[in-house]
Amino acid sequence: MNLRLRHSWFGYCFIGLILSLGSCISSKELVLYQKELTDKDTIVATARYIPKIKAGDVLSVQVSSLSAEATALFNPYATISAMGGAQPGSTTTQPYTPGYTVDEEGQIELPIVGKIKVQGLTNTQAATQIRQKLLEYLKEPVVNVRNTNFQISVTGEVARPALFSILNEQVTLPAALGMAGDITIYGKRNNVLVIREENGQRTFNRVDLTKRDVFLSPYFYLRPNDIVYVEPGKVRLASADRTSQLIPLVLSSLSIIALILSRTALR
Template identity: 50%
Template structure:
């Protein structure tokens, strides 16, 4: 009886060792070089000329917040529509109602219509230029008017292998690709950092650009600074498929070992 128990224990030990060996073999390690951002091709490459800062202009279909102030606060309020989010914190447009409040919609002809002033063409102007234009028209009605124009539907989408994929509204209208990934909680361990896809509408075309976030050359790309309605997609790497396959490989092994243990345990 003692000899039988020893043999059974030995066989059980062999199965456990075999199981652990299989787990090691089917496990894969992701090299650090595939995970680290902004790697340098040369140890002396510490300075890089970056792409020029993107300055957004007003486009057809934009929703503008026009904030008017002057020496007469009561008169100024006549020109201000329903309040919109007035801070520099990124807004999750899928969950935050502030991202959906009203303003002045830029018509297909590129114009907006303001109280008393009437129709003004603003498409193609920067926010600063549009502010100056509106302020010049308001001087007839207000004393020393000050105008602040913002685009309240400056939105980007971050999808794929990130911690929190979502649609984000950016009140300050300036965001870079790393900042967008930060809003989405960064890439998961399975996301491909060397093949980040940025989808952008340029006129009547849709451009698909790929950036390697593991290289510093990303800073030179015209897609480093994101624009309204850009889509950032993080492609899953091979490790994601491997992790899924690993479940199907390990499950039968574990089931087999447990069955053997059950048989041995129930023997007299």
């Protein structure tokens, strides 16, 4: 066997070893929102989730009116917010925004106005209530309330796992996965785990993204502090296991090939 044939033979052996690390993945495991025989072409999605304020929330309250000078008294965080930037040590993907923390009694304390009960209200309802209080001090005030600690975590077999801050307080499960760079080819699309805290308890809920009825799921719309975890599939686990087993074999084979080639070169 001449040198060229030996090179080719060893090359084919090496390629075969590398290919053996992988495995086929069924296309059905990768396609989302597949249509079943009983599915209709139109599905009414689950009701849009509207969060309500609870103790521990941090609210951004922005006030404007006809008098900019008077309004400034009610916007103590405006200068800090305008500076933008991330809070030191923050792992979120959005700028840090200071605000009013809702205390254990469900209240926030505004300058001059004092304490206002906001727990159990939507942001729109809280803004209306604050506006009523400000009418005593401002002419035609406009109030905007936003929850600054609406965050979700996306982990597991996604391209960019991270903790995300949701500015508009509306995010669906597919959108959250999109922010994380989508599920990798190795992730289980039919068994996505959504961990949610409800009434002081954590619940563990499975969602099948390959079925169209995901739009009817109560976990289609995510809530504050939800954790989304995408499990690795059998291919990923098998690949990792085979890799750990075959790496010593590959290294040994390369050493033998190098030795044979070096001896051949000396002849």
